């Protein structure tokens with residue numbers, strides 16, 4: 001088993017995931033004494049529990065969680081590949097998205113999993129300001145989609161260093 005290190009230096013999107021209540025439909029045997037109780041039954045033709053013979057029924061289950069990331073995984077195919085999501089090590093409800101495409105206005109490779117050689121980035125207050133501005137312009141469509149899924153108030157554009165060890 002090998003370790004891989006990835007380093008990203010530059011602008012990124014930070015999303016704060018808000019846990020929201022939602023409901024799911026679950027088909028199962030709801031007999032509490034049954035060993036298969038509450039296990040999802042995916043076969044719609046199956047009307048009775050194979051263990052206890054109870055009727056398989058639908059129930060609405062209330063959950064609290066983050067649906068944004070799931071929605072993102074499922075729905076945004078066009079732009080999904082343009083951004084690479086990283087779980088924030090500091091805050092479990094933060095997701096960081098780094099560009100996964102070569103930007104026109106930033107010459108160094110910004111792809112997170114690049115296997116390129118050593119890099120040397122000179123950082124100045126002006127370079128950070130410029131890169132943030134370019135990022136917002138160039139990744140405008142991607143940012144808009146992230147804002148749509150996470151909510152504008154939960155999305156912040158930042159500049160920083162992200163190191164991932166897999």
Ligand SMILES: [Zn+2]
Nearest residue numbers: 029034049052
């Ligand atoms: Zn049962």
